[in-house]
Amino acid sequence: MRRALLSVYDKTGIAAFAEELCRLGFELVASGGTARLLADNGIAVTPVEELTGFAEMLGHRVVTLHPRVHAGILARRDLPADVADLERHGIDPFDLVCVNLYPFEDTIARLDVGWEDAIEQIDVGGPAMLRAAAKNHEHVIPLCRAEDYDTVLDELRASGGVSTSTRRSLAARAFSTTAAYDTAVAGFLGGDEPFPESVVAAFERVAELAYGENPHQRAAYYRQRGTRTHLLARVEQLHGRPLSFNNLNDLSAARLLALELEEPACVIVKHANPCGAGVAATIEEAYEKALAADPVSAYGGVVVLTHAVSASLGARLAEQFVEVLFAPGYDETALEALVQKPATRILHDLERRLSDLSEPDFKRVLGGVLVQERDLKPDPLDEMDVACGSLGPDVWEDLLFAWTVVKHVSSNAIVIARGGQTLGIGAGQMSRVDAVRIAVEKAQALGHALEGAVLASDAFFPFADGAQVALEAGIGAIIQPGGSKRDDEVVAAVSAAGAAMVFTGKRHFRH
Numbered sequence: 001m002r003r004a005l006l007s008v009y010d011k012t013g014i015a016a017f018a019e020e021l022c023r024l025g026f027e028l029v030a031s032g033g034t035a036r037l038l039a040d041n042g043i044a045v046t047p048v049e050e051l052t053g054f055a056e057m058l059g060h061r062v063v064t065l066h067p068r069v070h071a072g073i074l075a076r077r078d079l080p081a082d083v084a085d086l087e088r089h090g091i092d093p094f095d096l097v098c099v100n101l102y103p104f105e106d107t108i109a110r111l112d113v114g115w116e117d118a119i120e121q122i123d124v125g126g127p128a129m130l131r132a133a134a135k136n137h138e139h140v141i142p143l144c145r146a147e148d149y150d151t152v153l154d155e156l157r158a159s160g161g162v163s164t165s166t167r168r169s170l171a172a173r174a175f176s177t178t179a180a181y182d183t184a185v186a187g188f189l190g191g192d193e194p195f196p197e198s199v200v201a202a203f204e205r206v207a208e209l210a211y212g213e214n215p216h217q218r219a220a221y222y223r224q225r226g227t228r229t230h231l232l233a234r235v236e237q238l239h240g241r242p243l244s245f246n247n248l249n250d251l252s253a254a255r256l257l258a259l260e261l262e263e264p265a266c267v268i269v270k271h272a273n274p275c276g277a278g279v280a281a282t283i284e285e286a287y288e289k290a291l292a293a294d295p296v297s298a299y300g301g302v303v304v305l306t307h308a309v310s311a312s313l314g315a316r317l318a319e320q321f322v323e324v325l326f327a328p329g330y331d332e333t334a335l336e337a338l339v340q341k342p343a344t345r346i347l348h349d350l351e352r353r354l355s356d357l358s359e360p361d362f363k364r365v366l367g368g369v370l371v372q373e374r375d376l377k378p379d380p381l382d383e384m385d386v387a388c389g390s391l392g393p394d395v396w397e398d399l400l401f402a403w404t405v406v407k408h409v410s411s412n413a414i415v416i417a418r419g420g421q422t423l424g425i426g427a428g429q430m431s432r433v434d435a436v437r438i439a440v441e442k443a444q445a446l447g448h449a450l451e452g453a454v455l456a457s458d459a460f461f462p463f464a465d466g467a468q469v470a471l472e473a474g475i476g477a478i479i480q481p482g483g484s485k486r487d488d489e490v491v492a493a494v495s496a497a498g499a500a501m502v503f504t505g506k507r508h509f510r511h
Contacts, residue, residue: 001023001095001097002026002027002095003026003027003028003029003072003092003093003094003095003405004018004021004026004027004028004029004078004094004095004096004097004098005029005030005033005048005049005069005072005073005094005096005097005098005099005101006018006028006029006030006034006038006045006098007030007032007034007063007064007098007099007124007126007129008033008034008098008099008100009100009123010100010101010103010146011033011034011037013146013149014034014037014038014098014146015037015041015043016149017098017149017153018030018038018041018043018045018144019041019043020153021082021096021153022043022044023069023154024153024157025228026047026095026096027046027153028043028044028045029045029046029047029048029051029094030045030046030047030048031047031048031056031063031064032048032056032060032063032117032293035047035048035399036307037225038043039225041192044332048063048064048069048288051066051068051069051307052064052066052069053068054066056156061124062125062181063125064125064128064129065125065128065291065494067089067091068089068091069129070128070129070132071091071328072084072086072092072093072094073090073094073097073129073132073133073136073140073373074136074209075091075136075139076136076138076139077092077093077139077407077509078139084285088150089277091424093139093140094133094140095138095139095140096139096141096143096152097127097129097130097132097133097140097142097143098143098144099129099133099143099144100126100145100146100173101123101126101127101143101177101181102121102122102123102126103121104118104122104123104184104185104188105119105180105181105184105225105226107121108188108226110142110320111256112183115348118392119199119250119407120186122185123181124366124489127178127181127182130142130144130174130177130178131178133173133174133328134170135171136169136171136493137167137168138164138167141162141167141169141170142171142174142277143170143174143175143178144170144174144177144237144299145164145173148170148173151166151168152170155215161410161471163248164239167211172305172329177377179202180202180204180225182200183201183202183226184201184202184225184226186200186468187200187201187226188226191306192372194360195371199360199369199371201224201225201362202225202226203222203223203224203392204222204223204226205220205221205222205223205227205235206220206221206222206223206230206232207220207221207232207242207243208220208240209221209242209243209244209245209248210244211244211245212245212248213245213246215244216490219245221243221245221248222338223360227348228234229357229462230352231248231251231252231255233351233418234249234250234347234349234350234351235279235326235347235348235351236305236329236347236348236350236492237343237345237346237347237348238271238335238339238346238347238348238466239335239338239339239344239346240324240340240341240342240343240344240345240346241343242345243324243345243346245486246271246322247302247323247345249272249290250269250270250271250272250301250302251269251270251302251304251324251347252299252323253273253274253302253408254267254268254269254274254302254303254304254326255304255326256303256376256403256408257269257274257277257304257404257407257408258305258306259357259406260376260378260404260407260408261277261279261306261374261401261405262279262401263279263306263307264279264280264281264282264283264285264286264305264307265277265278265279265305265306266278266283266286266287266289266290266291266304266306267303267304268289268291268294268298268299268302268303268304269301269302269304270298270299270300270301270302271427272407272410273408273409273410273425273427274299274409274425275292275293275294275298275301275425276289276291276292276293276294276295276298276422277289277290277421278290278293278420278421278422279401280420281419282307283305283307283308283309283310283311283313284310284313284316286305286307286315286420287303287305287316287317288316289419289420289421290303290421291320292421292446293421293423293446294422294424294425294442294446295420295423295446296446298320299320299321300321300322300324301322301323301325301344302322302323302324302329303322303325304326305326305327305328305419306328308326308327308328308329308331309329309330309331309334309335309338310329310331310334311331311333311334311337313334314331314333314334314335314338315333315334315337316337316343316409317334317337318337318338318340320474321341321343321344322341322344323340323343324344324345324347325344325345325346325347325349326347327347327348327349328346328348328349328350328385330348330369332347346372357374357376359374360372360373361373361374361375362372362437375407375508375510379504379505379506381505383504383505384501384502384503384505385482385502386392386500386501386502387482387487387491387494387498387501387502387503388494388495388499388501389477389489389494389495389498389499389500389501390445391477391500391502395454395476395477395500396419398417398419398453398454398477399479399501399502400417400457400479401417401420402415402416402417402422402455402456402479403479403504405417405422405425405456405458406456406457406458406508407458407508408510409425409427409428409458409510410427410428410457410510410511411428411458411459411509411510411511412426412428412429412430412431412434412435412453412459412496413425413426413428413435413458413508413510414426414429414432414433414435414436414438414439414456414457414458414466415439415455415456416439416440416448416450416453416454416455416470416475417453417454417455417456418444418452418453418454422449423448423453424438424439424440424441424443424444424446424448425438425439425440425442426438426442427491429447432457432459432462432466433463433465433469434460435457435465435466436455436466436467436469436470439455440469440473443473444473448474448489449474450473450474451474451476452476453474453475453476454475454476454477454478454479455470455475455477455478455479456479456480456507457478457479457480457481458481458483458507458508458510459481459507460480460481460484460487460507460508461480461484461486461490461507462484462485462486462490463486463490464486464489464490464492464493467490467493467494468493468502471493471494471497472501475499476499476500477492477499477500477502478499478501478502479501479502479504480501480502480504481503481504481505481506481507481508482502482503482504482505483505483507484504487503
């Protein structure tokens with residue numbers, strides 16, 4: 001008779017699975033609560049303590065850690081020495097092991113979890129059994145999730161066994177499960193160390209995507225295991241086509257910028273760069289500011305709003321081609337208008353704000369990964385220095401708005417703004433003076449008056465030429481990190497133009 005060992009914390013579907021195994025001729029052995037559940041359902045089962053001769057001990061820390069369990073899992077049936085060892089010790093082998101693990105990640109996700117509670121949710125026996133079964137998958141069927149029960153039962157019914165390819169697939173899933181589990185534990189225990197000797201991270205697939213950045217590239221979206229939030233956490237898609245790789249990349253960029261803006265705010269992103277951003281007294285006005293900043297580039301963009309979409313705003317948005325619309329709510333009338341656009345992906349943000357941005361920022365490079373803190377901490381005002389000129393409250397507000405936006409623009413980055421609205425953005429240029437020229441020319445081409453507007457530069461001006469282009473266009477105040485060998489020349493040019501300039505002392509490159 002074949003034997004199955006069942007030990008599951010999540011008991012979804014286990015009774016029906018066990019009952020079918022019995023029909024297929026399996027003898028069942030189960031631990032603790034699993035054995036009690038099966039017995040309560042009238043299913044013949046041998047409790048694991050009858051097998052080992054030991055009741056669970058140390059507050060359930062030791063249940064299945066015993067040679068009669070692990071030798072039965074690890075024995076190779078085609079190796080005479082292994083078979084002889086089993087016979088000498090009177091141990092029967094297992095042909096199937098079904099295990100899922102204590103909910104460690106769910107436990108640490110609770111804001112009020114205590115240290116001891118978290119530690120006791122670190123499973124030891126479960127991963128040991130699962131790894132053993134996966135290692136010996138040629139002889140043992142390893143199972144760790146209810147979704148695979150039917151696959152195994154179907155093959156058992158059809159042929160009396162499980163194919164090599166299915167066994168290997170189940171073994172890979174088992175090792176992925178234990179690896180992710182250990183990664184979550186390691187991250188929890190070493191959470192205070194920003195750059196540990198080894199960075200361990202596990203990611204779980206959320207969705208397969210139609211393709212990557214280009215149609216010939218395959219792609220999928222994964223969330224990082226062990227984090228409290230992710231890009232699509234508590235996000236409901238109300239309408240539209242499936243989200244694409246580029247949609248998600250742009251959505252991430254837009255959400256991160258919107259998180260830093262005063263509300264109500266609107267951010268429109270194209271190719272991972274903001275093409276328009278606006279803050280205002282109402283979300284309707286904020287959208288109009290963001291759209292007017294660069295309506296040509298906004299075509300087919302990702303629009304993120306920090307307030308719910310009203311009926312009037314819904315009608316206005318429906319006039320535009322929007323790839324992705326993201327907001328914390330929608331008026332029914334607004335939704336009726338928006339769903340008339342079949343291509344628009346309408347996302348409802350149920351979380352409202354990203355709650356946890358403490359995870360490090362990873363950048364994949366050839367054969368490795370660069371790791372850094374996210375650049376989301378606000379720059380202290382008391383560390384900024386007015387290098388020349390005078391600044392009124394409105395100009396200060398504009399400078400800080402432009403300084404926030406420029407952090408989220410690809411370097412070399414320039415942002416021109418006024419009245420809580422971007423007017424021109426120069427992104428991703430190899431020279432800073434070219435980034436200034438692009439920002440100025442885009443603003444002028446759209447009819448934005450630049451007299452008295454402000455400009456933010458993500459890094460210092462190495463020469464006065466970039467500042468001079470802005471000053472000649474009418475820019476009245478500049479905010480930049482400072483720190484160039486030629487800062488004096490830049491200050492002199494700004495002062496001679498009767499403009500003002502602030503040194504922040506902090507750079508905000510984004511590559």
